[in-house]
Amino acid sequence: MEEQDAAPQGRAPGRHRDGSRSVKTYLIGLGLAAILTLASFWAAQSGLVYGPAVPILLAALAVGQMGVHLVFFLHISSGPEDTNNILALAFGVFVVGLVVFGSMLIMANLNANMMPTPASMQMQP
Amino acid sequence: MIAAVASGTPGEEDAGDIPLSQRGPASTEIVARFGFWLFLLSDIVIFAALFAAYAVLAKETAGGPSGAQLFDRTYTLIETACLLASSFTCGMMSLAVERRQGLAIYLWAGITFALGLAFVLMEFFEFLGMVAQGAGPTHSAFLSAFFTLVGTHGLHVTVGLCWLAVMAAQVATLGLRPMVMRRLLCFGLFWHALDIVWIGVFTIVYLGAG
Numbered sequence: 001m002e003e004q005d006a007a008p009q010g011r012a013p014g015r016h017r018d019g020s021r022s023v024k025t026y027l028i029g030l031g032l033a034a035i036l037t038l039a040s041f042w043a044a045q046s047g048l049v050y051g052p053a054v055p056i057l058l059a060a061l062a063v064g065q066m067g068v069h070l071v072f073f074l075h076i077s078s079g080p081e082d083t084n085n086i087l088a089l090a091f092g093v094f095v096v097g098l099v100v101f102g103s104m105l106i107m108a109n110l111n112a113n114m115m116p117t118p119a120s121m122q123m124q125p
Numbered sequence: 126m127i128a129a130v131a132s133g134t135p136g137e138e139d140a141g142d143i144p145l146s147q148r149g150p151a152s153t154e155i156v157a158r159f160g161f162w163l164f165l166l167s168d169i170v171i172f173a174a175l176f177a178a179y180a181v182l183a184k185e186t187a188g189g190p191s192g193a194q195l196f197d198r199t200y201t202l203i204e205t206a207c208l209l210a211s212s213f214t215c216g217m218m219s220l221a222v223e224r225r226q227g228l229a230i231y232l233w234a235g236i237t238f239a240l241g242l243a244f245v246l247m248e249f250f251e252f253l254g255m256v257a258q259g260a261g262p263t264h265s266a267f268l269s270a271f272f273t274l275v276g277t278h279g280l281h282v283t284v285g286l287c288w289l290a291v292m293a294a295q296v297a298t299l300g301l302r303p304m305v306m307r308r309l310l311c312f313g314l315f316w317h318a319l320d321i322v323w324i325g326v327f328t329i330v331y332l333g334a335g
Contacts, residue, residue: 013158013159013161013162013314022216022220023217023220026213026216026217026220029213029216030209030210030213033209033212034206034209037202037205037206037209037327040327040328040332041198041202041332043332044198044332045198055333058328058332058333059328061328062324062325062328062329065324066321066324066325069212069317069320069321069324070321073212073213073216073317073320074314074317074318084159085159085162088159088162088163088166089166091166092166092167092169092170095170095173096169096170096173099170099173099174099177100173100176100177100180102177103177103178103180103181104177104180104181107181
């Protein structure tokens with residue numbers, strides 16, 4: 001009955017099916033998030049990680065932790081009853097990526113083109 | 126339970142025998158929570174614009190202090206711990222709401238409020254300290270972007286605290302009627318989403334400055 005109700009209705013974001021399992025879910029989420037947070041601060045601080053790789057490692061840890069929050073706290077799953085939520089989330093991620101990486105790309109390109117070259121310096125009066 | 130089968134959610138095996146046009150509307154709970162989910166995603170798009178501005182301007186310190194000189198990582202770690210812990214206690218509050226345990230709701234809401242308030246106060250004093258050092262938002266493009274991004278997040282958390290206080294009052298006066306429970310669960314989504322934004326803030330702003 002539970003399953004028959006849950007699937008065709010679609011599931012609201014943040015809704016969990018089973019109360020007794022959820023405390024455990026939140027605890028797992030808290031543990032994983034704490035480990036990933038500490039790993040981020042350690043990676044930025046320790047100097048043991050190869051310097052140029054640190055930003056990439058930090059990005060990976062951050063994306064991982066966002067995933068942990070989505071799955072264990074917001075209860076977004078890949079199941080069929082979550083299709084609408086996942087679609088909306090995918091569109092949100094798409095827009096965020098466009099805005100952030102698009103801005104960075106355009107501004108870096110502008111900066112590079114605005115850099116005064118020797119030829120343009122001579123053209124100035 | 127045929128009558129309860131609802132909504133335009135495609136791809137459900139169980140609902141396959143009922144045509145889309147003959148299913149009733151989705152329940153209020155699903156509509157309200159899905160709408161709130163869309164609001165949260167659009168809020169995250171606002172933060173994306175602020176993140177983009179910060180990423181572009183992070184190096185433009187105009188001769189003033191840079192992030193590496195201003196930020197104290199231990200302080201940020203404590204802030205992060207407060208917010209993460211409050212996200213967990215907020216989840217516990219959502220569970221108590223679904224089980225209709227009044228006392229547990231007040232308890233977890235109180236802890237969530239205290240941790241959220243600690244976070245906001247720590248951020249407020251960090252801002253005060255920076256302004257006192259002469260590193261206010263007017264000093265450089267980097268600091269303008271920093272105060273806008275982190276300040277907007279802090280403002281969201283402050284609004285969330287007000288919301289939580291109002292919800293506690295509604296539980297006390299109106300009781301656990303469906304409308305109040307729906308609002309409490311939406312608050313949970315809002316709080317978790319703010320914690321997700323904070324992951325981006327501490328990674329890009331505080332750890333990226335090194």
